[in-house]
Amino acid sequence: MRSVQKKALPTGLSLLALLACLLPAAGCATSRPVVYVVPSAADAPMPHPHGDMVLLNDEELRELRKIEPPRMVWDIAETWRVILADDDGRWPQFKPVDTSAYRDSTDGVKGTIAASGEGVPGETYPNAFDNTLAKWCIKTPTIWIRFQYPDGVKRRVTAYTITTANDVPGRDPRDWKLLGSNDGEAWAVVDTRSGEKWFDRHEKRLFKVASPGDYNVYKLDVTKNGGEDTSQLGEIELLVPLE
Numbered sequence: 001m002r003s004v005q006k007k008a009l010p011t012g013l014s015l016l017a018l019l020a021c022l023l024p025a026a027g028c029a030t031s032r033p034v035v036y037v038v039p040s041a042a043d044a045p046m047p048h049p050h051g052d053m054v055l056l057n058d059e060e061l062r063e064l065r066k067i068e069p070p071r072m073v074w075d076i077a078e079t080w081r082v083i084l085a086d087d088d089g090r091w092p093q094f095k096p097v098d099t100s101a102y103r104d105s106t107d108g109v110k111g112t113i114a115a116s117g118e119g120v121p122g123e124t125y126p127n128a129f130d131n132t133l134a135k136w137c138i139k140t141p142t143i144w145i146r147f148q149y150p151d152g153v154k155r156r157v158t159a160y161t162i163t164t165a166n167d168v169p170g171r172d173p174r175d176w177k178l179l180g181s182n183d184g185e186a187w188a189v190v191d192t193r194s195g196e197k198w199f200d201r202h203e204k205r206l207f208k209v210a211s212p213g214d215y216n217v218y219k220l221d222v223t224k225n226g227g228e229d230t231s232q233l234g235e236i237e238l239l240v241p242l243e
């Protein structure tokens with residue numbers, strides 16, 4: 001399974017060498033290395049919740065992907081930033097999000113879902129509300145998706161979750177608004193986020209709504225992603241307090 005030669009991500013003093021690799025003409029391979037997460041070894045120098053980080057060039061990444069499913073691929077500069085941001089120089093530890101005070105108002109109702117586009121075959125927009133890790137993936141840098149409750153029902157959504165997809169962090173939402181409407185034409189901004197960072201694949205985060213209201217339709221309008229030409233979402237939940 002792990003026959004591909006891998007280089008452990010440098011730690012400690014050798015992080016300086018890693019930084020040097022980010023600079024032009026530093027003697028590194030011409031293809032820009034990426035960080036790939038594989039199952040943990042017992043002696044992992046910098047454990048990630050899902051495995052070890054290894055530094056790979058494009059060719060090594062292609063080879064590794066033949067034998068292991070991609071778990072997570074990071075741009076090396078982003079990895080450097082994340083590690084530096086943590087006091088211990090390690091991956092920040094992420095706790096599972098607690099949604100026990102809420103229920104998903106889209107569950108068990110025959111809502112109408114619409115989106116800015118269909119998505120690639122097999123990864124279409126209904127996947128954003130299917131309660132599985134299946135994703136909506138679409139070849140546009142900005143996206144929107146909306147959910148309308150049936151029969152004119154209005155819900156007061158007080159929080160929502162977004163779950164990232166399985167790969168390519170640059171496709172994750174970064175700036176967005178959650179909007180509410182009762183006619184599909186006039187939209188109220190119920191929540192705004194910008195510069196949001198995601199640190200994991202299939203990472204589920206909870207966002208509390210800034211300005212809750214009673215609305216029949218909610219729309220997530222993603223105005224900027226992580227820099228890719230393609231966008232993707234694993235799942236969205238529109239949460240209401242448990243009754």
Ligand SMILES: [Ca+2]
Binds near residue numbers: 127128130134234235
């Ligand atoms: Ca899904």
